[in-house]
Amino acid sequence: MVNDVPAPAAVRTCKPEELIGAPMTRRTLLLIDNRALEQIAELSDWMNPTELDAPAASVLADPAASDTAKRRATAELLAAPAYLIYRLDMVAAPMALGVKDLKIGTIGGRLIRYDRGGTPVCVALFTFQNDKEKSDSAIARCHAAAVVDPAIAKEMRDDLHEQYLKNAPRPVALTLGSASP
Numbered sequence: 001m002v003n004d005v006p007a008p009a010a011v012r013t014c015k016p017e018e019l020i021g022a023p024m025t026r027r028t029l030l031l032i033d034n035r036a037l038e039q040i041a042e043l044s045d046w047m048n049p050t051e052l053d054a055p056a057a058s059v060l061a062d063p064a065a066s067d068t069a070k071r072r073a074t075a076e077l078l079a080a081p082a083y084l085i086y087r088l089d090m091v092a093a094p095m096a097l098g099v100k101d102l103k104i105g106t107i108g109g110r111l112i113r114y115d116r117g118g119t120p121v122c123v124a125l126f127t128f129q130n131d132k133e134k135s136d137s138a139i140a141r142c143h144a145a146a147v148v149d150p151a152i153a154k155e156m157r158d159d160l161h162e163q164y165l166k167n168a169p170r171p172v173a174l175t176l177g178s179a180s181p
Helices: 026-032 055-061 067-078 132-142 149-166
Strands: 021-024 084-091 106-114 120-129
Touching: 021 026, 021 055, 026 055, 026 084, 055 067, 106 149, 120 149, 132 149
Parallel strands: 021 084
Antiparallel strands: 084 106, 106 120
16 A cells, blocks of 8 residues: 555545545555655645544554554454545645745645555545635735744644644544544
8 A cells, every 4th residue: 555556546536435444644554664754745744644543553653552552453454344545645835834935725635445455446535725814814924024934834734734634534434443533
């Protein structure tokens, strides 16, 4: 699943009832696979809400988890009917990244459903933006400044995190002991 990412439009769109399985962000998947994380916005912690991860995935991504906890988490993930990976394809959020380009931040991604063998089956596309009022306020405060204030950049990152949680497609039935969204 780390290496077999379908090109946009290469697999069909998921029906809502097909979004059943163990969800996790791409960042979590890479951590589980012990991969080094590139320093890109799409893999940042603020753009990969751990709140979307199945608890078992979070355990496997935690280097401090005990061997027993990791074995139990592995068993839970192996029992999942499918895997749902949140993958961001576009981060156009200059203020959140500290770049003075005064426009609303927009994020686009896919929730990719993989079968138990790791083959991509279907995708659910999603996009979201900064809250308009928060974005307008940040633009007004940055307008006269030479650079984006780090506090404003953090506000925009926090808002995008919140918008992600509100707008991301969700599994039909959360599995593996996940808390409801």
